Amino acid sequence: MIRLVVDSASDYTKEELEKRPLIMVPLQITINDKHYRDGIDITKDGFYDILLSTKEFPKTSQPSPDAFVKVFEKAKEEDDEVICILLSSSLSGTVQSARLAKDMVDYDKIHIIDSLSATIGIRVLVEEALKMANDGKDAKTIVDTIEDIKGRLMILAGIDTLEYLCMGGRVSKAVATIGEFANIKPIITVSKEGKVEVLTKRRGTNKTLAHLKDMIKAYQIDDRYNIFSIYSHGEDNTKRLEELLDMRIDERVQLGPTIGAHVGPGAFGVVFVTK
Numbered sequence: 426m427i428r429l430v431v432d433s434a435s436d437y438t439k440e441e442l443e444k445r446p447l448i449m450v451p452l453q454i455t456i457n458d459k460h461y462r463d464g465i466d467i468t469k470d471g472f473y474d475i476l477l478s479t480k481e482f483p484k485t486s487q488p489s490p491d492a493f494v495k496v497f498e499k500a501k502e503e504d505d506e507v508i509c510i511l512l513s514s515s516l517s518g519t520v521q522s523a524r525l526a527k528d529m530v531d532y533d534k535i536h537i538i539d540s541l542s543a544t545i546g547i548r549v550l551v552e553e554a555l556k557m558a559n560d561g562k563d564a565k566t567i568v569d570t571i572e573d574i575k576g577r578l579m580i581l582a583g584i585d586t587l588e589y590l591c592m593g594g595r596v597s598k599a600v601a602t603i604g605e606f607a608n609i610k611p612i613i614t615v616s617k618e619g620k621v622e623v624l625t626k627r628r629g630t631n632k633t634l635a636h637l638k639d640m641i642k643a644y645q646i647d648d649r650y651n652i653f654s655i656y657s658h659g660e661d662n663t664k665r666l667e668e669l670l671d672m673r674i675d676e677r678v679q680l681g682p683t684i685g686a687h688v689g690p691g692a693f694g695v696v697f698v699t700k
Contacts, residue, residue, distance in 0.1 A: 426505045427558045427567070430496055432488060432519050433463035434512035435547040436681035445555060448496055452512075452519065453486040454682050463682055472682045473658040473690065482589075483686045487518040493526035501532040506564040509537045510550050510571065512683065513619030516543055536568045538575070541619035544684045545653045545696040546578045552651060574698055576617070577647065581624075581640055582655060582694025583633045584611045585662060589689035590623075612637055613688070621687060630662065634693075638669040641695055650698040651675040657685045662693035670695070 431437070433451040442449055442464075451462040456475055461467040463485075467475075476483065493509075500507045514520040520539045527535045540547045550571050557567045584590065590611065610633035611623045624640075627633040646652065654677045656663040667674055680692065 426503070427564055428496070428500050428505050428507045429551065429554055429558065430493075430507060430509040430511075430523075431547065431551055432511050433465075433681070434517070434519070434543055434683040435510075435551060436469070436544045436678065436683075437464065437548065438469070439464065446558075447551070447555070450488045450492050450496065450519075452488060452517070452683065454483055455486065456483040457481055467682075469679045469681050469685070470658075472685065476589075476686065477658070477690065483682060485517065485683055485686070487522050490522045490525040490529060493523045494529055497526055497530040497532060497535055500534070501530055504534075506534040507532075507536065508554060508558075508564060508567060508571075509535070510540055510547060510554060511538065512547065513541045513543055513615065514539045515541070515619035516621070516683070534564070536564055538568065538571055539619070540575055541617065542575060542578050542580065542615050543619075543621075544580075544680050545655055545678050546580050546615060548678070549578060549650060549653070549696060549698060550575055574650070577699045578615075578696070579644060579699055580615045580655075580694065580696050581637060582613050582688065582692055583630075583637050583662065583666075584613060584688050585630065585691025585693075586689045589687055612640070621684070634662070634666055634669055637666065637694070641670060641697075644697070645700040646672075647698045647700045648673070653678050653696040655680055655692070655694045655696060657688050657692035658690035662691055666693050666695070 430448045454461045512519045523537045611626045616622045654674045657680045
């Protein structure tokens with residue numbers, strides 16, 4: 426049997442996990458000196474409620490190797506294969522924790538995939554892996570396919586405020602202050618190296634939505650895979666983007682703390698696989 430393992434940066438809710446044969450290892454969120462297991466002790470909406478009521482920037486901690494050891498040892502006892510699809514190593518040490526755990530367990534049937542992505546990008550990979558496992562594909566075939574798809578993943582999102590990019594150290598306070606005054610809205614992506622990057626900026630939400638639409642339309646989208654629209658806190662901007670795009674959207678999904686802390690409320694975007 427194949428066991429599929431994800432971390433909480435994949436942004437599955439408890440209800441979604443209950444419907445899928447997935448094992449979730451949570452990251453830890455620390456905000457206002459309180460610690461939460463992401464997706465277990467705190468919901469997405471609960472996270473944004475706290476985020477909007479404080480000036481403290483949340484800290485995310487990777488799972489310990491021991492958290493993975495427990496999962497891996499059980500799989501080893503039952504001679505199962507394990508496929509882990511995890512948050513980008515450029516954003517977290519989660520992949521390194523899993524690799525250390527694999528060495529500690531000393532079991533060859535553990536496959537660790539660095540998604541080089543985050544949030545719903547990870548979900549695209551996981552959903553394909555689930556489908557292939559259900560179809561009886563072997564672990565090597567699944568891993569090879571996911572490694573191919575991850576190089577074609579695209580996340581494009583508009584940011585409604587520079588405040589949280591500033592708090593997270595991704596733009597300077599001076600840039601954020603000037604940008605907020607000028608109503609500047611960045612468009613970000615997760616790069617091929619797995620880093621959050623600002624691609625361009627536009628003034629005002631309307632121009633940002635229009636430019637983001639043009640950017641998305643310029644790609645050849647592989648429609649064999651689900652296309653997700655995304656939002657952080659508040660869905661209005663995402664609904665407007667969906668109307669502008671006038672294309673198939675399979676599901677609208679809320680961003681969790683890992684990326685949500687950096688983009689703040691009002692973020693909007695799309696996740697898809699290119700040809």
